[in-house]
Structure formats: structure tokens, C-alpha cells
Amino acid sequence: MRQVTDIAQIREFLSGFPDIFLVYDRNLARLASSVEGVCLATKAIDATEADKTMDSVLEICRWLLKLGADRGATLVALGGGITTDICGFAASVYKRGIRFGFIPTTLLAQVDAALGGKNGVNLDGYKNMIGVIREPAFTLICPALLSTLPDREWRGGTAELLKSFIIDNTGGHYEEAVDALRHSRACEPRHSRACPGNLILAAAAVKERIVAADLYEQGERRKLNLGHTFAHAIERRARLAGLDISHGEAVAEGIILAARVSERLSLAPAGLEERLRRDWEAVGLPADSPFPPAVLAADMAKDKKADGEKVHFVLIRAIGDVVTVPLTVTEVLDLL
Ligand code: GLY
Numbered sequence: 170m171r172q173v174t175d176i177a178q179i180r181e182f183l184s185g186f187p188d189i190f191l192v193y194d195r196n197l198a199r200l201a202s203s204v205e206g207v208c209l210a211t212k213a214i215d216a217t218e219a220d221k222t223m224d225s226v227l228e229i230c231r232w233l234l235k236l237g238a239d240r241g242a243t244l245v246a247l248g249g250g251i252t253t254d255i256c257g258f259a260a261s262v263y264k265r266g267i268r269f270g271f272i273p274t275t276l277l278a279q280v281d282a283a284l285g286g287k288n289g290v291n292l293d294g295y296k297n298m299i300g301v302i303r304e305p306a307f308t309l310i311c312p313a314l315l316s317t318l319p320d321r322e323w324r325g326g327t328a329e330l331l332k333s334f335i336i337d338n339t340g341g342h343y344e345e346a347v348d349a350l351r352h353s354r355a356c357e358p359r360h361s362r363a364c365p366g367n368l369i370l371a372a373a374a375v376k377e378r379i380v381a382a383d384l385y386e387q388g389e390r391r392k393l394n395l396g397h398t399f400a401h402a403i404e405r406r407a408r409l410a411g412l413d414i415s416h417g418e419a420v421a422e423g424i425i426l427a428a429r430v431s432e433r434l435s436l437a438p439a440g441l442e443e444r445l446r447r448d449w450e451a452v453g454l455p456a457d458s459p460f461p462p463a464v465l466a467a468d469m470a471k472d473k474k475a476d477g478e479k480v481h482f483v484l485i486r487a488i489g490d491v492v493t494v495p496l497t498v499t500e501v502l503d504l505l
Contacts, residue, residue, distance in 0.1 A: 170284060170308045170310055170370075170373050170374070170377055171307055171308070171309055171310065172309075172310050172311075172366070172370055173309050173310070173311045174311065174313060175311065175313055176200075176203050176204065176311075178311075179204055179272060179309055179311060180203075180204050180206070180207050182307070182309060183204060183207045183208070183245065184207045186243045186268075186270075187241060187243075188209050188238065188239075188241055188242040188243060189207060189208040189209055189242075189243050189245055190208065190209060190210050190211075190212070190232075190233060190236070190238055190242055190243070190244050190245070191204065191205065191208040191210070191211040191212070191245045191247060192211075192212050192213075192214055192229060192244065192245070192246050192247070192248075192252065192255075192256050192259075193211065193212070193213055193214070193246075193247040193248055193252065194213070194214065194216040194247065194248030194249060194251075194252045194274070195213040195214060195215055195216070196216075197247060197248060197274060198213065200247065200274070200314070201213070201247055204247070208245070209236075209242075210232075210236050212229070212232055214228070214229070214252065214255065216248050216249060216251040216252045216255075217251070218251065218291070218408075220251065220255075221251050221254060221255060221290045221291050222290050222291060222292075223290055223292075223299065225255045225290070226255055226258050226259045226262070226290060227259075229244070229255065229256065229259035229263075230259050230262065230263045233259075233263050233267075234263075238263070238264075238267070239264070240264050240267055241267075242267050242268070243267070243268045243269065243270060243306065244256055244259065244260040244263075244267060244268070244269040244270075245269065245270050245271070245272065246269070246270075246271050246272065246283075247272045247274060248273075248274055248275075248278075249273065249274060249275035249277065249278045249282065249322075250273070250275065250277055250278040250281070250282025250283065250416075253271045253273060253278055253282055253283045253288075253305075254282065254287075254288050254289055254290065254297075254300070255288075255290060256269060256271075256288075257269055257271070257286075257288030257301075257303065257305060258288040258289065258290055258300055258301060261288060261301045261303040262301070266303065268306045269305050269306065270305050270306050270307040270308065270309070271283040271305050271307070271308045271309070272308075272309045272311070272314075273308065273309075273310070274314045274315075274318075275315070275318060275322055275326055276315055276318065276322070276323055276325075276326025276327065276329075276330065276369070277322070277325055277326035277328075277329050277416065277417055278326075279310050279312070279315070279326070279369055279373060280326065280329050280330045280333060280369060280372040280373050280376065281326075281329040281332075281333075281372075281376060281393075283305070283308045284308055284373055284376045284377055284380065285304075285376055285377075285380045285393070286302045286303055286304035286305070286380065286384060287300060287301075287302055288300050288301055288302075288303065289301075294405060294408065294409075295405070295471065296401055296404065296405070302384060302385060304380075304384070310369065310370060310373055312366035312369050312370075321415065322415070322417075324417065324418075324452070324453050324454060325415040325416060325417020325418055325420075326417055327346075327350055327417070327452055327453075327454065328396075328417040328418065328420040328421040328424070328454055329372070329417060329420060330346060330368065330369070330372045331343065331346060331347070331424075331448070331452070331454075332393075332395050332396060332420060332424060333371075333372040333373075333375040333376060334346055334371075334372065334375070334488070334489070335395060335424070335485060335488055335489070335491065336375060336379070336392050336393065336395060336489070336491050337375045337378070337379075337489060338488050338489025338490075339489070340371065342368060342371045342372070343488050343489065345368065346368050346372075347448045347451060347452060349365060349368060350451070350452035350453075351451040351452055354451075354452065354453055376393065379392060379393055380393075388493075391481050391483060391493045392483055392491050392492075392493060394481070394483050395423075395424060395427060395483040395485070395491055396420045396421070396422075396423030396424035396426070396427050396483070397420060397423060397483075398423070398469050398480055398481075398482060398483075399419075399422065399423030399426045399427065399458070399465060399469065400416065400419035400420045400422070400423035401419075401468065401469075402460075402465035402466075402468035402469045403419040403422055403423065403458050403459075403460060403465060404416060404419045405468045406460045406464060406465060406468065407419070407459075407460075412459065414459075417454075418454070418455050419458075421449055421454040421455055421456065422455055422456060422457060422458040423458075424445065424485075425442060425445055425446065425449070425456045425457070426458065426462070426505065427482065427483060427484055427485060428441045428442040428445050428485055429442050429504070429505060430482065430484060430496075430501055430504050430505065431484040431485045431486070433504040433505075434484065434494075434504065436484050436485070436486050436492065436494075437484070437485050437486055437487065438487070441485060441487075462501075462502050462505040463502060466498050466499075466502055469498045469501070470498045478497050479495035479496060479497055480495070480496060480497070480498060480501075481493045481494075481495055482494050482495075482496050482501060
């Protein structure tokens, strides 16, 4: 991960690579045009969850092939986590793997999706069911790109930001982030939205540190899934029910459920769920899943982090101290 402050620095960095093929989220045409001068070719893609499929991966591979991209090419993704996932996957399989880099343009992608090397697409409605683990050559973090992010997307990203600090609160960043986010909500209009760049970089650094210790998710990295077993089930149920719940919102609701299970197992002191609920309220995140736990059960059992009957649930002992506990879905349901 490398911090850059503006488009000029992004351009300067990219100009160090010979053959750049830039793929960007169609909504970012203006931003893309400001870097296309240092690219060999550019391509807009649709970047909705429904587009996160093998078809999109193949479309990019065909584009690269048609333009004669060889193994010296660099595929650069400009956009949110959907764009970076599709491109990371395409670059990993095109000619058995070419270099790729990310310029994430959402908070969620800057602190989570564009880091860590997992590049996956959805299959039959199940998220990230096929993919590869391969790290980008670079991820350029430019907090200034977030100033025009729609509010709801911004808030979704704050769920992953706070998740990072619940996992690792070195330096008290959790409290600092809740304060900054509460303050920025109170200070609309949006230009005063102040999640200082240092917090974004600190959250990204938490992820990078954990991934560096356990790229293939044999232990430590599982902690990054805090709230996600619940969240993936919430997202799937929402899609089936035609409800609009974003990934970040589902993660926020999933973390609250993880806190409840943690308390009921006496892993966390009483009051943790209440504290998180207050913080979520202050920063504008939803706390309650619209689905009762029993409705989420079948999808949780299908979670790809499942190991036989048990699912690796990430539970919270305290802010900055989480632990992975293998539990069956039935055991978790009994606790909720
Ligand atoms: N690309 C997301 C991750 O590796 O966690």
C-alpha cells in the first residue's frame, strides 16, 4: 500500500510502468480521463454486485487479448471493491498471470477490498465463491478521492474501518475513529466529512499486517472476517427478498450479532453489544439485521469459511482483542 495525495501523484506513479491497461468503473469516467494519458488503453465496466461474475472476468481477458497485451502488461483497476476484485482475478488468470495494481476509490476498498490479495467473483448468488489469492503489485491509497463518495457508500466503508480497529486497537484508533465519524456527521455538509487520512491508512495497515502474517488464511487472517459470516448471509437473504442492504451495512449488523454471541459465551464483558450499538448510532451505521437468526442459518452453514460442521466465528473479547471460535450454526443460533 502506498499513500498518494492527489491525481498528479497517481499519474506520476503510473508513468513508471510501460504498458498500462486501465479498467475503471463506468461511473468514474472523469477521473479515468485524468489518468488515461499514462495508459496504453482504457476500458469502462459496469461494477454492480450482479456484474461480479466470471463473464466480466472473461470480458476483460478478451479485451486484453484483442489489444495484444503480453506478460509485461500491467492491469490497473480504478474503482471500488467490485472493480478491483474482477480485475485482480482477470489479471491473475490472463496468460497465467500478469502484473496488476489497484487505485481504490471507495472507503471500503481503501481499508479492505483492495488489500489482501483475495480476488473473487460471485457464483449463483453466493459471494466470492470462485477466485484466487494473489496480491497486487501496488495499491495506491488516495483519501482525497473519497470527497465525492455518496454518503451511504461512505458509511458502509466506516463499518470496515471500525472493524479493523475492533481487531487491532493499537494506538486507540477505534475511539479516535468513532469520535471523528461522530463529529463529521454532526458537521454536514459533506466537505467537513473528516475521517482523517491517517485513520484510513491506519485501518489499511491493520489489514496489511494481518495479511502479511497469514496470506492464505490459516489462522490470524480469519480475524478479518469479524461480522462477515453473518453479513454474507444477510446480504444473500436481502438479495432474495429484494432488499437493498450494502456490504458495509451487513457487516455493521454482523458485528453486533458477533458481539451478542461473545457476551452470551461470556467471552466479552456484559455491555459490549450495548456499547457498539451506541457507537453505531453515533456514526450512522445500522445495528439490526432485518432477518431473524434462524433465517440466516442455512446461508451461514454454506459460508466458505466453514470447516466441516463448524464455522470459524470471529468473536470479540474487547475492543482490540478478537478470537476465532469454531462453532456449529446450531450452537450459534441457540445463543442468539
Ligand atoms: N481483496 C480483499 C482481501 O484480500 O481481503
